[in-house]
Amino acid sequence: MKVDGKHFRSIWREHDGWSIGAIDQRRLPHEFVVAKLTSCEDAAVAIRDMLVRGAPLIGATAAYGMALAMREDASDAGLKRAYETLVVARPTAINLKWALDEMRMAIAPIDPLERAEAAYARADEIVEQDVEINRGIAGNGLKLIEAIASKKPGGTVNVLTHCNAGWLATVDWGTATAPIYLAHERGIKIHVWVDETRPRNQGASLTAWELGHHGVPHTVIPDNTGGHLMQHGMVDLAIVGTDRVAANGDVCNKIGTYLKALAAHDNGVPFYVALPSPTIDFAVHDGIRDIPIEQRSGVEVTDMTGRTADGRLETVRIVPEGSPVANYAFDVTPARLVTGLITERGVLKPDRASLAAAFPERIAAAAK
Numbered sequence: 001m002k003v004d005g006k007h008f009r010s011i012w013r014e015h016d017g018w019s020i021g022a023i024d025q026r027r028l029p030h031e032f033v034v035a036k037l038t039s040c041e042d043a044a045v046a047i048r049d050m051l052v053r054g055a056p057l058i059g060a061t062a063a064y065g066m067a068l069a070m071r072e073d074a075s076d077a078g079l080k081r082a083y084e085t086l087v088v089a090r091p092t093a094i095n096l097k098w099a100l101d102e103m104r105m106a107i108a109p110i111d112p113l114e115r116a117e118a119a120y121a122r123a124d125e126i127v128e129q130d131v132e133i134n135r136g137i138a139g140n141g142l143k144l145i146e147a148i149a150s151k152k153p154g155g156t157v158n159v160l161t162h163c164n165a166g167w168l169a170t171v172d173w174g175t176a177t178a179p180i181y182l183a184h185e186r187g188i189k190i191h192v193w194v195d196e197t198r199p200r201n202q203g204a205s206l207t208a209w210e211l212g213h214h215g216v217p218h219t220v221i222p223d224n225t226g227g228h229l230m231q232h233g234m235v236d237l238a239i240v241g242t243d244r245v246a247a248n249g250d251v252c253n254k255i256g257t258y259l260k261a262l263a264a265h266d267n268g269v270p271f272y273v274a275l276p277s278p279t280i281d282f283a284v285h286d287g288i289r290d291i292p293i294e295q296r297s298g299v300e301v302t303d304m305t306g307r308t309a310d311g312r313l314e315t316v317r318i319v320p321e322g323s324p325v326a327n328y329a330f331d332v333t334p335a336r337l338v339t340g341l342i343t344e345r346g347v348l349k350p351d352r353a354s355l356a357a358a359f360p361e362r363i364a365a366a367a368k
């Protein structure tokens with residue numbers, strides 16, 4: 001999508017043909033900085049330190065991390081080491097393991113001398129596939145937005161979103177934002193309520209930034225505001241992304257998503273989750289019980305970084321010294337609170353039968 005009118009993706013192969021460029025998301029919205037990844041370790045650190053983040057982009061970065069690893073050591077031991085280094089970089093988004101399994105399947109059977117080239121080729125495919133999938137999500141989600149727009153002629157469709165499930169969280173387009181960008185492109189009047197998304201503020205820092213660069217009207221709100229807006233008819237639908245969807249349709253996403261789903265349910269606001277099929281984990285049958293929830297450093301809760309009036313970036317502490325903090329990065333929304341799953345193969349009911357019918361090849365792969 002666009003940054004200052006110029007098209008960008010969140011990750012790409014550099015002109016040298018082998019190193020990987022990625023937007024350093026830790027620096028946004030204050031600075032636009034491109035980082036260069038030149039080793040498997042660089043890719044693992046980029047994922048762990050959230051230079052890149054968002055489930056599909058974590059998967060894409062891991063795929064390129066594997067390709068970088070094959071330049072360093074393409075032996076069976078090198079392949080195993082790279083897989084094991086990358087797969088533990090973050091625990092919740094299943095796209096990480098999905099991408100690494102895809103990479104391993106593509107390169108393990110072939111001669112080590114040919115593995116680096118094959119790894120780059122498969123990683124490029126994963127990246128292109130992400131963009132295509134998100135285009136599919138855009139088209140399927142657009143129909144929902146059009147249906148609402150047709151019921152309020154001349155009015156604005158108000159969408160609430162949480163965290164950043166935008167193009168920065170994927171390779172391009174985003175998941176939750178894909179239908180929004182397409183609706184905007186088609187001339188539908190659309191406005192996005194952007195949850196700030198404490199503690200790392202992915203909504204305020206990233207979603208607002210990318211919507212702004214793309215000219216989509218939006219308003220950043222403190223995380224606690226959504227319920228009030230829904231009670232007053234100011235939200236037509238919610239669309240969020242996800243880091244992992246269990247086989248039963250339970251949805252894991254950024255902490256606070258569950259509370260928004262509860263508020264939406266109480267107010268009759270449709271609550272949709274947009275996801276690419278690699279985010280479905282058919283091996284997990286009960287999302288609340290079995291999806292691992294990442295706990296991150298308390299510093300993300302105690303400290304905040306921003307730009308001062310005189311232009312400096314400064315970090316300040318907002319919690320009393322000595323107060324313990326907790327930082328659960330994700331929560332799980334039970335399927336019963338989800339109106340529908342917007343996928344590249346249509347809008348599905350959040351249940352086992354619908355997911356299995358839409359993605360039978362993934363069930364077969366999970367059973368292996």
Ligand SMILES: CSC[C@@H](O)[C@@H](O)C(=O)COP(=O)(O)O
Binds near residue numbers: 053162174175241253
């Ligand atoms: C298309 S991205 C979906 C999710 O990955 C996104 O909403 C989210 O929770 C990201 O969390 P993050 O901790 O920033 O990686």
